Structure formats: structure tokens, C-alpha cells
Amino acid sequence: MKLNKHITLKHLLIKEEQCIGIQFNSDKVIESLIKQLPSTKWSKLYNMAYITNSKSNLNLIFQTFRGVAWVNCNYFFNDRTIAKTNIATDVKWFRDRPDKQNFKQCPEEYLQKLELKKYSNSTIKSYVHNFEAFINHYKDIELLNLDENDIRKYLQKLIREKRSNSYINIAINAIKFYYEMVLGMPNRFYSIERPRKEFKLPKVLSKEEILSIIDHTNNLKHRCIVSLLYSSGLRRSELLDLKIADIDSKRMVIRVEQAKGNKDRYTVLNKSVLDDLRKYFKVYSPKAYLFEAAIPGNKYSPSSVLKIVVNAAKKAGINEKVGPHMLRHSFATHLLESGVDIRYIQLLLGHNSTKTTEIYTHVATNNFMKIKDLLS
Template sequence: MLNKHITLKHLYIKEKQCIGLQFNSDKVLQALIKELPNPKWSKEFNMAYIINTKSNLNLIFEKFRGVAWVNCNYFFQDRKLNNNNDTIDVTWFRNRAKKEKFRPCPEEFLQKLELKKYSNSTVKNYVHSFEGFINYYKDRELFSLNENDIRHYLQKLIKEKKSNSYINMAINAIKFYYEMVLGMPNRFYAIERPRKEAKLPKVLSKEEIVSIINHTNNIKHKCIVSLLYSSGLRRNELLNLKLNDVDSKRMVIRVEQAKGNKDRYTVLNKSVLVDLRTYFKLYKPKTYLFENPISKNRYSSSSVLQIVVKAAKNAGIKERVTPHMLRHSFATHLLENGTDIRYIQLLLGHNSTKTTEIYTHVATNSFTEIKDLLS
């Protein structure tokens, strides 16, 4: 087994693409690097580098074969396509009215978003974020911008009191252009990200959930709200459900290509199944479980939000209720009823129980065991 290793990284030095060679001090590796074409040392990045060409890259592998392991995790990118069922539409961005002195998002940026099949919401956020960045440097060539330029832009966002999530989205959009569009993975690996805000999920009581369901306008709306809660579905997962995803014999719902391109099963409530059968007889959906009555395409995301918000308002709930709050409530109520957290993890489609453990901070059963100090 090789005990020496070199990590390849993308660098951009003096307006040239370079291959960074990061390694621990070693005389053998240093000697071999000196044999590469015109190697130089970067004080800024604290590593050796050579010009990025196909022949130079091949030469690196030949030079260190059998001597050191070449780590390419930061150099090559191999991400799976997002195979969700959304119809990606970026024509709106192409057909916008041209603003004077405004630098629009590059066409190749839009094309890559289409090819990678990113969701429409992600496309919208990435384009908006990246256009904010490129218009801050509208007189500069994008290829020439470096880490310090990005830091200056992020400092501007901080001064404008943008949220951590907004700043992280800006970083993601910028990295997407340089890494995915220009083919320079992890070029800006040194950019610092703001700390993730540790916010607890907002949860409704069971009584509030029942009241919201009872204040829906019709059986279709009732089924939508009931499924969001009783099956712990994300809004997009609900909208992507097809008729054959509801398995009444096994009392489960199949969720295909959910977040992270993963399939899973979640529970189907008996009372919800009864309502779904009534709904099916009245509305007769063809493909998707919930369809637009005119176009017969899948139901819109905004319509689901309006249904939940309106039903909650009619139920007398003062705070604004979102579809995702119903999913949070589903997980919390299961935990309060003693359901194993690993089972809840599977139902929600989380990669790790660490993500699911957030609900232990809002479940009330952990607080009821604490003795009342004033009694």
C-alpha cells in the first residue's frame, strides 16, 4: 500500500488554469515534481503547481505511478443527474426583457442547469444569486475573478444583512459556474461559509392539524393536507405521486426519486385511504394523484401552499402554516408516541439519524418527565 500521496486541485494563477499539487514534505515527491514541466510554487495557495493541460495531467499520473497515490477527489467531478419528474424550464430567463446596463446570466450557465436537471426552484435561486454576483463585477471578465473577489462580494452581502442561507446560496451558485460550467471542480475550495443556523422546526399540535384538515374547502384539498401530515411528505413528493404509487393492499405510499434521488416507502393512513377513494371517484385523475383540472398536468406547488395557508387561517391559527410544518409535525408526533427514531428516519427519507434527531428538541414527551420545580 502506498504511504505517499498527492492531492490535485484546480488553481487559477496569473489568468491561467493550473494544476495544484498539494503534499506533505517529502524529498522523493519534491524530486519528482521538479521533473514536471516548469513547476512553480504558490505562496498564496501553499502548494506547487504546473499549467493545466491534458498532457501535463497525464504526465502527473505517469510520474507518480507506483510511488504515490494521486487523490483526484478535488479535481474531477462525478455527480449524478437529478432525475426528478419536474419539467425544467429556463426559457423565462432567456426571454426576459433586457435591462439597460444589466449583465444577464451566461447562456452556458442555463444550459448546464438544464442538463443537470436541477429543480425549477434551484434554477431560479441559482440564476438570481449568480446575476447578483456578476453584476457586482460587471466590468470584469468572469474567468479572472478569484477567491478574494468572492470574499469582497460576500462581505457586501453581510453588510446588507443577508441571511446565512442567502449567502450560502450565493456561494453555491458561484461555485456551480466555475466548477460545473467551466469544469474546474473545487476551484474555490478555500471560500469560508457562514455557520449554519441551528433553527428548531416549527410544529403544530395534533388538535391544530385536525382543525386544519376539517377547514379545507373540498375532498381534494382535504386529501392533500392529510397526506402531507399523515405520510410526512415533502410538497414536491406529494405533487410527484402517481396513481400506482398508492398501495392500498400494503397500506404504503411509494415515493420515487425524492430528495437526493432516493426512493422510499412511507405509511398510508386508513382514514386517508377512504378519503382518497372518494376523491378519485369525483375527480378521476389520469396520471398524477393530484392534477390540474384543466391541463391534467401535475398540480402546482403554489396551489398546495395556498390550500394549507387558507385552511390554517380558517382554523383560526394565527401563525403562517406551510406544507413543511405538517411534515415536521408528523415526525414530532411519531417521536412523542414512542416510535423508534430509526423508523422515523426511514419514513422521512433522511440519510442519517443525526438529521432526524432535531425533532427530539421539540418533542414534548422529553419535557413532561422533568419535575415541576414550583409544585
């Protein structure tokens, strides 16, 4: 049976009490049924009815509206699934930090939830950093006493500091994580406005510039690192996680395990890069990871990879700021310009959808070259 009426359940915190918010379009039948619920009240702030959040009340809502209206629980039960990854989550160093005077550290339950949900270490660092900045801005106010307006004032402070849109979005996510995931109130601050998503084109280098960067690396190890970032379209973290066994020379592919989004994929292995890797292996003899730090078995650091790319680009005479991810952008763009189907590029990059990969159609120049010169 198709139901034309619907209600939406949302979490509300009213006078420090957890409540079930019931959002609906004006309808006499729904209004009548809501009045039958126990101790129903109306919130002018949220413009919806609400009742006390309890298991019995939640069950009663489903019973009351069964066969009458569809109950949308997407907001109410929305939660992030635990990542299916074996990558170690490291929050120990946060717990072991020395106490700073007049500085509120991240609550233990916040760290515990990040650890249990197995967020990536980079996400953990950004969440903890942003949440601690927030709680120290309101260090004299209990977190449960903060409301949407307090969050907005804090975000306005970030805007005045000229923080980027991405920084502000991460700050919002870090704050929401505490209320939604730690305290169990999904969609607590659903009315908080986010910055408009920016449309920025990726910066791309020419093939000649890429080859020049590779030629200006200091040694064989650095040459292999830069060559792999470009010729296989790897993210910096993916490069650092590579094991020796991930290089499949028979099939000429590289296995990328548990990359962004906890997905495995294969990407291409260039023959000239394989030749360099064989020479590199004989000289450096890595034990566990393909690229290791001074201590055998330890991963090479992200900052070291950045320095390699930046220094080689400077030596190559490239004036603009060059980073590891620019090599990945160049990989995708050059493949597109050479006529490779965008669906294959999507798979090589590990994108969920071709919509993400389509950004490179805006910077590929092969179609621009076909446009007639209007001044000739």
C-alpha cells in the same frame, strides 16, 4: 504497500491559465520530485506548487509519485453525477425571457450544463437567480478576471443586506457551479469561507392544532391535501408529483417516486385519508396527477398548496406562521413521541441517515414529560 506521504491536486487559475496545484506537507522527497516536473512554479497566494494543466502533465504527476506518495484527486476530479431521473428539466423559459436593458443574463453554457446534469427545476431557478445577481454586481468585469477576493466582497454585500446563511450558501454554490462545472475547473474557489451552519429546531404543531387546520379547510380537495401532507409526511413537491397509481389502497402505502436525491420510497396511507380520497376522486375525477390544476392533466401549483395551509391555519386561530413543511415536521415528531423507532421514521421521510432524523429528538416532548418537577 501503505504510503505515508501524500499530495493533493487542486485546480488553479493563474494569470488566466488553468494550472494543476500540488499541495503537500513539508517533505524533502516530495519537494525534490516536484522540482523534476516541467516548469514548476510556486504560488504564494495559494501556498502550493503548480504546473500547467494538461493531460500529459497530469499523467506525469502520477508516474513521478507512483510508489512514493498517495495522490489525492478528490478535489481535482470532484463532479456531480447526472441525476437518474425522468423529471423534465425546464430551462426554456430562461432562454425565452425578454432582454432587460443593462442586465446581463445567465450565459447559455450555464443553462446548458444545468440542463445536461438534470438539476431539479427549483435548484435551476435559485442558481440562475443567484448567478445573475452576481454577474450583474460585476457587470463591467470579465468573469475570468474575478478572484477569491471579489467573491468575498460580494458575499460581504449579501451579509450587509442581512441575507440568511442558506441564501449565502446557495449564492456560493451558484457561483462555483460556473467555474467548476461550466468551465471545468473543479474546486476553483475552495478557499472561500462559508457561513457557519445554523442549528435550528423545526417548528411543530400539536395534534389538536393539526386536526383543527384540517377541519378548517374550504373543501374536500383542500382537506385531502392538508391531511396527506401531515399523515404521510410528504414534502410539498412530493405531494404535487403524486399520480393516481401511487396510492396503493391494498397495502395502505403511498409510493413516492424520484423524491429529493432522486430516491423512490414508500410512506404510510391513513385509512381516514383514503376514505376522503375516494370521495375526492368521485367528485374531481383527476386525469394524470392526484391533484390537478383547473386544466385537467396539469399539476396543482406549489403556491396554491401554501395558500391552502396558510388560510386553514388562520381560520383555526393559529397565530404563528404555518407552512406545508411544518406538517411534515409534525408528522415525524408525533411518530417519535408515540414510540416509533427512529429508523422507521427515517425511511418514511426519505432521509439518507438517521443523523438527519435525529433533529426531531430535540423537539419531541415524551421524554421531557418524564422529568421530575423540581418545584413540586
